Structure formats: structure tokens, C-alpha cells
Amino acid sequence: MKSKIIFIAIALLSTISIAQSKVGTVDSEYIISLMPETKIVSERSQNYGAKLDSSFSIKVKSYQAKVEAFKNNEKTLGELAKQADIKELTTMEDDIKKYQQNGNKLMQLKQNELMRPLYTKLSEAIATVSKANGYTQVLTITGNEFAYIDNKFDITELVLKNLGVAIPAAKE
Structure with a gap:
């Protein structure tokens, strides 16, 4: 009899503790893909990429012209002139590789910059819906964040107090 009462009490307590917390999920990437602003961001990204590509293609054409000129004049050039031209071509090749790497990084930075307002808008919408529907936690489907x-x-402050770590004053 005692064990039945204990079992019922544990079941009741676990039901009460579960009822206090309401967890939901959201597919943020799906929502972002459907937002009309995403098309604008995509267009701006592509325009920025086109500008970077045009600069890159100018560098490549210049390099190719130098290579062609070197091939045509290689037999008539002296040893020092050949070495100087080879060094110049190597430098140009390295410059093109660096430009390409930097271009990829710049594209990623631009994409992040353009997407930031969309994610902020999405985050505010999720918070509004979550508060209105009583959710305590909402996980993203992609990334489990x-x-x-x-x-x-949030028990951060309790843990800090337990560790004896001072909590810094909030900045405005």
C-alpha cells in the first residue's frame, strides 16, 4: 500500500514538473527561405559577387596575357629576363589565389551582413509566438540550437553564485 502511494506521488510530481515546461521546435531555415526579403538578399549577394568576379576576371586576363607574352618571347629572352618574368608570373599567380580566397571570405561576410536583419526579425517573431503560446523553450530543427x-x-546566475564568481554589472 505504501509503495502505491509513493508511486502515485512520484507520478503526480513528475506530471506537475512537466506541465511547467513547454518545449517546441521551429524550422528556421525553412521560414527564412519563404520570407520575401530572402529574394532581395539573394539578388544583392549576386550583384556583389558579380562585382568581385569582374575584378577577378581582369586580374586573370592580365595574367594570361603575361603568360602568352612570356611564351612568345621565351626563346629570345636572356636568362636574367626569363627569371624576372617567371618571378613576376609567380607573384601574379599568388596574387590571384589570394584574391580568390579573399573574395570567398568577402562573399561570406556580405551574405552574413545581409541575412542578419532576417534572422533578427525571425528571432523576434519566434519570441512573440513562444510567449503568446506559453512555450518555455523552442529548439531549431536544424542545428539543435x-x-x-x-x-x-536560465540558471546562469545561480551557477555563478554557487561558484563564487561575481556577476558583472549590466551594460546599457
Whole structure:
């Protein structure tokens, strides 16, 4: 009899504790892909990429012209002139590789810069919907990250106090 009462009490307590927390999920990438602003971001990204590509193609054409000139004049050039031309071509080749790497990084930075307002808008919408529907935590489907969490469930300050670590004053 005692074990039945204990079992019922544990079941009741676990039901109460589960009822306090409501977890949801959201597919943020799907939502972003459907937002009309995404098309604008894509167009701006492509325009930026086209500008970078045009600069890159100018460098490549210049390099190819130098290579062609070197091939045509290689037999008539002296040893020192050949070495100087080879050194110049190697430098140009390295410059093209660096430009390509930097271009990829610049494209990624531009993409992030353009997408940031969309993710901010999405985050605000998730927080609004979560609060309105009583969700305490919302996980993203892709990446298993928290899209929203009710701050009253955040135990960061309690852990800091337990460790004896001073909490810095909030900056405005």
C-alpha cells in the first residue's frame, strides 16, 4: 500500500514538473527561405559577387596575357629576363589565389551582413509566438540550437553564485 502511494506521488510530481515546461521546435531555415526579403538578399549577394568576379576576371586576363607574352618571347629572352618574368608570373599567380580566397571570405561576410536583419526579425517573431503560446523553450530543427528560451529558466546566475564568481554589472 505504501509503495502505491509513493508511486502515485512520484507520478503526480513528475506530471506537475512537466506541465511547467513547454518545449517546441521551429524550422528556421525553412521560414527564412519563404520570407520575401530572402529574394532581395539573394539578388544583392549576386550583384556583389558579380562585382568581385569582374575584378577577378581582369586580374586573370592580365595574367594570361603575361603568360602568352612570356611564351612568345621565351626563346629570345636572356636568362636574367626569363627569371624576372617567371618571378613576376609567380607573384601574379599568388596574387590571384589570394584574391580568390579573399573574395570567398568577402562573399561570406556580405551574405552574413545581409541575412542578419532576417534572422533578427525571425528571432523576434519566434519570441512573440513562444510567449503568446506559453512555450518555455523552442529548439531549431536544424542545428539543435535554442531559438527561444524563457529567461526564468536560465540558471546562469545561480551557477555563478554557487561558484563564487561575481556577476558583472549590466551594460546599457
